[in-house]
Amino acid sequence: MLFHVEMDVRIPYSLSAEEVDALKQAERVRAMELQRSGAWRHLWRVAGRYANVSIFDVSGPPELHDILSRLPLFPFMEIRVTPLCRHPSSIRDDDQ
């Protein structure tokens, strides 16, 4: 099942530079793992914002919630999830 996910990152100024660097590095490692596994199908930076637009391909809402809530930056992100289904006019074979 495909989900459009928007993540806005809001890291508090109270964290030290070292804590922020460690969080970003851990997030990067996990994001790359999930992309290689196929669960995080697309990841784009939103131009001009510390935000991304992503497509996840998972079994359903429980798996998506499990993945998102374990991301290192989860406590510092505002996340919006939109479930997707195939458009009848789509010409792509991998849209489902």
Ligand SMILES: O=C(O)C[C@H]1C=CC(=O)O1
């Ligand atoms: O930078 C972000 O958009 C937040 C998060 C998502 C992937 C990643 O590496 O960090």
